[in-house]
């Protein structure tokens with residue numbers, strides 16, 4: 001490795017491009033936000049009494065305040081709450097003093113006289129509602145394990161507060177910088193279990209149930225509170241001083257065994273990595289049978305959508321197991337990075353999410369190298385999207401005109417909600433990985449330890465993280481990072497052979513469907529190697545750079561193992577040498593070449609022949625990440641093309657995938673690698689979609705056997721076989737799948753059956769599937785996604801969109817604010833005609849809130865890109881396939 005030296009004097013002369021200003025370390029008083037900073041809450045004591053019949057609740061709270069300079073009013077957050085009484089220091093405030101500004105989500109209490117600096121006590125009583133969707137306090141109806149489908153559904157309660165919904169549960173200073181201790185009490189039916197951030201301190205019987213009193217939390221942000229209550233079971237163990245539990249609805253706790261074991265393993269790893277042991281006495285992993293679709297890192301009480309936590313060894317797939325591990329590792333990383341140290345404001349959300357995504361993947365890869373998580377798929381946040389490599393998903397979005405910097409201004413609640421996107425999570429993760437591979441694992445970890453130690457029980461900004469990493473590495477991290485976090489996009493490095501063993505490198509912004517993009521420059525931590533030799537590094541700090549002593553007859557590969565967040569475009573002589581050297585490259589580098597080649601095709605920097613030329617040069621292999629990259633590209637093209645191009649393409653695509661499937665076969669073989677099951681499932685799915693008659697017949701045969709004896713079909717293959725069955729279903733088969741979906745109490749199995757229904761291509765069946773989204777057959781958070789799933793999988797975009805338009809109000813009632821902004825646009829994503837882009841624009845103008853504008857813009861761009869790409873791709877493919885003689 002070439003050592004890199006930096007001149008620290010240069011730090012004083014860093015110039016930031018226009019619009020980029022160096023961020024400052026955390027300071028409470030300078031942190032953005034709406035609430036005045038003169039009054040700071042230190043301790044909340046909250047008592048909540050839910051009314052399950054009426055789906056409402058009443059609450060009382062007292063808040064200790066530290067008034068830093070005299071004020072005439074108190075300003076805090078409240079939303080959809082009614083304030084019944086308010087008093088300050090024991091004196092009641094008049095009704096007219098209480099004012100809620102609905103639009104601003106702010107509660108103002110006008111004070112009769114100036115409130116002096118010092119300690120004061122605010123008391124409020126209030127009431128609110130229990131929501132259907134995962135916002136604030138919400139309810140879930142579910143079928144209990146072992147109960148027949150016809151039985152009355154059970155009900156339970158949960159909360160979801162991030163980003164700005166704690167204010168729907170109790171009036172509070174609901175901005176991340178206002179840390180306080182929270183002590184809560186809840187009244188629930190006598191046979192319920194109630195869970196919150198901290199252990200139960202006391203419990204007593206009262207009329208109509210019991211009152212559960214929880215210990216107070218350490219100082220934390222309001223959005224990290226949690227309350228879950230219902231007829232629940234649990235399993236538990238200990239890891240050092242920490243009690244760990246998995247909690248689920250009655251009859252399902254034992255399915256948490258895998259998660260419980262993984263929790264202990266991950267906890268130990270993080271206790272060591274962060275250098276500060278997990279600070280709370282207990283850690284609960286809680287499975288929710290609906291309400292929301294993901295997972296939430298509430299401190300000490302993490303909530304998960306059930307199928308992201310529970311693993312049934314008899315019926316769950318290997319894919320489910322991996323998702324559980326990854327989600328656990330991500331949410332547990334937040335217990336430090338997010339909960340113990342919290343971003344100052346939502347403009348630094350990437351600090352939380354990019355970091356947890358990176359750390360979670362690192363930890364998953366450490367204990368499960370066989371899953372190849374770095375360059376394979378990541379957990380899709382949106383169930384209508386196929387899983388893709390995290391870095392690739394981020395780069396695809398980041399190449400477009402609709403992208404934004406990782407760090408972006410956030411002024412409103414709506415903006416805070418829409419900050420949860422691929423750029424925040426995946427570009428954040430990808431940049432951190434590039435930085436770690438550049439600095440080295442130990443130096444990077446030392447920086448993280450410094451950061452956690454310096455900011456625990458407090459907040460931080462990105463600048464604080466760069467300071468800690470600069471101290472640890474003695475390198476100006478802020479200077480390298482600025483281009484990646486404070487400006488949008490990323491570079492492509494062009495490689496040109498110049499003779500005399502010299503290679504010229506130039507960088508420019510890489511874009512797709514983005515004419516006249518503003519040119520930008522990056523400080524790129526480059527890695528490269530002459531194939532077969534040790535990798536080297538180079539910090540590319542200007543537009544032009546050159547490498548010396550690269551033999552003219554040897555292949556040169558940049559971006560070693562694909563760990564860097566940039567593309568590489570090779571000139572013809574370099575590419576030719578690389579193609580010849582492909583068999584000598586590791587799978588990481590092969591996947592990186594495939595991804596870059598495909599991106600160059602999308603960007604119109606290369607013809608499709610570049611990509612398929614590479615695919616055909618690859619040695620026969622059953623490497624999962626490599627085959628998955630190819631499957632994803634074939635799937636995209638298959639959905640884009642119309643008849644008759646599609647049929648010709650399908651035959652070509654089958655010829656590419658078939659040999660791998662024949663090597664693997666239908667049945668698992670003894671001693672095969674653990675990823676063989678995933679690849680077999682992916683291939684069945686893909687070949688099914690590509691209309692392969694043998695695969696379809698094979699699936700039908702296995703489905704009949706499965707009906708007679710479910711154990712005859714290995715859980716790994718069930719989602720794929722059911723998907724193919726659903727795709728080509730007749731009325732009778734559709735009804736059978738539906739019946740099975742209704743009957744099962746497993747959320748994972750339910751999802752398999754309903755996803756299969758969504759794939760039906762018969763338009764009559766499409767019309768039967770869509771109305772299920774309005775029923776309570778599926779958890780609310782999943783029910784609404786049935787419509788985009790039908791749009792994507794059945795190919796009947798028009799029918800799905802018409803149905804959604806007619807039922808939009810009922811559909812949106814089932815989703816939260818962020819989901820609502822994305823919902824209508826998401827139905828257009830798979831169109832590929834310019835007229836549809838115009839239709840979405842005009843629909844948005846009259847029907848969608850202004851907060852959905854970024855999503856609308858993204859989808860309009862996507863539709864326009866697909867329209868252009870389809871036109872460009874079809875003749876190029878024709879030529880390529882004809883040349884193959886197919």
Ligand SMILES: [Zn+2]
Pocket residue numbers: 297330331334352353356
């Ligand atoms: Zn997260």
